[in-house]
Amino acid sequence: YVILHGYRKKLLSASKFIHDKNLNKLEIEVNFLTVLKSNMNIFFPGAEIGTSANLLYHILWMVPFTLTSQFPSTFQMQQLFHENYEHNRKGYIQDLHNSKIHAAITLHPNKRPAYQYRLHNYMLSRKISELRYRTIQLHRESALMSKLSNSEVSKEDQQLGVMPSFNHFQPRERDEVIEWEFLTGKLLYSASENQPPRQNINSILRTALDDTVLQVMEMINENAKSRGRLIDFKEIQYGYRRVDPMHGVEYILDLLLLYKRHKGRKLTVPVRRHAYLQQLFSKPFFREIEELDVNTLVESINSDTQSFSFISNSLKILSSFQGAKEMGGHSEKKIHILVPLIGRYDIFLRFMENFENTCLIPKQNVKLVIILFSKDSGQDSSKHIELIQEYQNKYPKAEMTLIPMKGEFSRGLGLEMGSSQFDNDTLLLFCDVDLIFRGDFLQRCRDNTIQGQQVYYPIIFSQYDPKVTYGGNPPPDDDFAFSKKTGFWRDYGYGITCIYKSDLLGAGGFDTSIQGWGLEDVDLYNKVILSGLRPFRSQEVGVVHIFHPVHCDPNLDPKQYKMCLGSKASTFASTMQLAELWLEKHLGVRYNRTLS
Structure with a gap:
């Protein structure tokens, strides 16, 4: 260049x-x-x-x-x-x-030097890709020559010298089949349990697709001049993608192209072509055998020479991070757990038992705030008040507060009222009474919430109806059993939140006009993004949403009612198990998962 x-x-x-x-x-x-x-x-x-x-x-x-x-x-x-x-x-x-x-x-x-360095870095990365591809080609030639000469194929050639194929992995059962993800120009649809069913194509996948299409078009137009035609890429109509962990990434793409003939009679016509592609993994160039001891490395550098003091200062940051990992990070930061509630005494009783085992007995640095809604009579809240008093008497040093509220239940209003009791440096956890959690979740709530920068939105595991899942048999005692059969990751839910009070105010707080079920969490999530805060989303293994029958009030706002019905439908069982039950009922015989 x-x-x-x-x-x-x-x-x-x-x-x-x-x-x-x-x-x-x-x-x-x-x-x-x-x-x-x-x-x-x-x-x-x-x-x-x-x-x-x-x-x-x-x-x-x-x-x-x-x-x-x-x-x-x-x-x-x-x-x-x-x-x-x-x-x-x-x-x-x-x-x-x-x-x-x-x-x-x-x-x-x-x-500009910064742009020149960026361009130079990109060109070097392209050169690296070409050399690694050439390496794979040499491994293929070496494997082929070994077979033709009846000599032993090296282990490296066996792994890296395989020819492209969608049949490298042969599943023995249906559960072992690697599922394809369906994609369009903008959206990705996935059946994986740790992926949302529909999501926008992220920047990483977009870059991978663009690079793949670019290589395809370069191969198509390799002899374009001699053939007197040029083919331009227009768009991806649709496609499929999956990752074989042992071999590489596989694509099936339906491409819309423009055929341009510039020899003889000029012609431009749109054409569609299917591309079957496989991006094979090459040899890994880095492997960490054992965990790096940063403190020892810092001492070694300081003792050897003072000329690398800038490296030593940088490593001290890693050293403090390693210490935080060992000590549990912000272990002393108090978490204020806010739980809005109306009725449902039996569920509240289970929640308090879990809270006792997780927080009260281990003496976790937390404060529990129950925002208790009740109707005018107040009779439906008397049991809740008595239960809180029992725990206060049993654990006099524990911080537990009950805030009574009159009127119709509004989760946003309750959380807004509860959070108003604390100062701006308070770490808040918006919780639900249907959850059970473990102590490691509380630590991740502290670690993943950064005041003024980041809000933690855990993706929690939600149980299916045990009557359907276990066919009337008693469920196991362990509620933290994660599988496709027992439940699903509630990736569409944003109700469970770890956020600082100052960030809640900066984002604009809850919309207190929303009544009944849902929408208040989505509204706050949008405000958090617009305020410049960074939402941190990840599967949280320390929290489980216990199954309970969902009742959707027809008098809800139409948008809320539709969301409620969608949530209710998702809690029956997995689509695979529902399909098996349907086939078993209509075929009259038990459905054999393996042989099918």
Whole structure:
């Protein structure tokens, strides 16, 4: 890649001048230098003869031109000398995964060192990819030669020298089948238990798809000039993707392309093609045998030399992080657990038993706040008050508070009221009475919540109906049993939240006008994103949502009612088990999962 500045536009005008002269092949062969020399005062006014001669040789070197081939057209010259003038970009190229970038011999403007380093880094990464691909090709050739010579194939050649195929892994049972993910131009649909059923294609997958399509188009257009046609990529109509952990990433893509014929009768037509692709894993180049002892490394560097003090100072940061990992991070930060509630005494009794085992007996640094809604009579809350008093008498040093509220239940209003009791540096945990949790979850709540920067939104595991799951048999005693059969990750729920009071206020707080079930958590989640805070989402193995029958009030807002019905439908059982029950009922025999 050559970066040109002063002569760039002049070279383009020179090529356009010769092209507009309509010179035939023989005239170009004989008179190319003569034409340029005679018009040097037009292209490069004030240039000396020596400079002109050197410049002509530079032109001949840079332009893909020989005396026996056709001179490039103006359009081709524009592709070779890539212009990147965009408003307020100042030479920054957003998308480097671009065929125009790869085909160009110059990029302009590209004057800022940071942009030049970025471009250089990208070109080196491309070179690394090409070399690793060449390595795989050599392993394939080596494996083939070993077979032809009846010699033993090395273990490395067996792993890296396999030819592309979708049949490397042969499942023995249906549960072992690696499922495909369906994708469109913008969305990804997944049946995996740790993935949302539908999500936007993230930047990592988007980059991988763009790079894959770019390589496909380069292979298709490898001999485009001799064939007199060019094929451009338009879009991905749809596709499938899956990851074979032992071999690589596999794609089936339906591509919409533009066929452009420039020999003979010019023609441009849209075409569709299926591409079956496999991106194989290559040899790993790094493996960490044992955990790095940062403290020992810092002491070793300090004792050897003082010239690397900047490395030592950087490693001290890692050392403190390692210490935090060992000590449990912000272990002394108090968590204020807020639980809005109306009725449901039996469920509340189970919650308090779990709270006693998890927090009261181990003396966790927490404070429990129950926001208890009740109707005008107040009779439905008397048992709850008595239960709280029993625990307060049993654990007099524990911090437990009950805030009574009158009127219709509103989760957002209750959490807003509860959080208003504390100062801005308070760490809040918005909880539900249907949950049971363990102590490790509380520590992750502390570690993953950063005041002014990050809010922790755990993805919790929700149990299916045990009557359906276990067919009337008693469920196991362990509620923390994670499998496709027992439950699912509630990736659409944002109700369980760890957030600082100051960040809650900065985001705008809850919408207290929302009554009844749902929507208040989604509203707050959107506010958190818009406020500039970073939501941290991950599966949380320390929390389980215990199954309970869902009742959806028809008088709810239509949007809330629809969400409630969707949540209710998702709690019956897994789609696979429901399908098996349906087949068993209609076929009249027990459905054999393995043989099917």
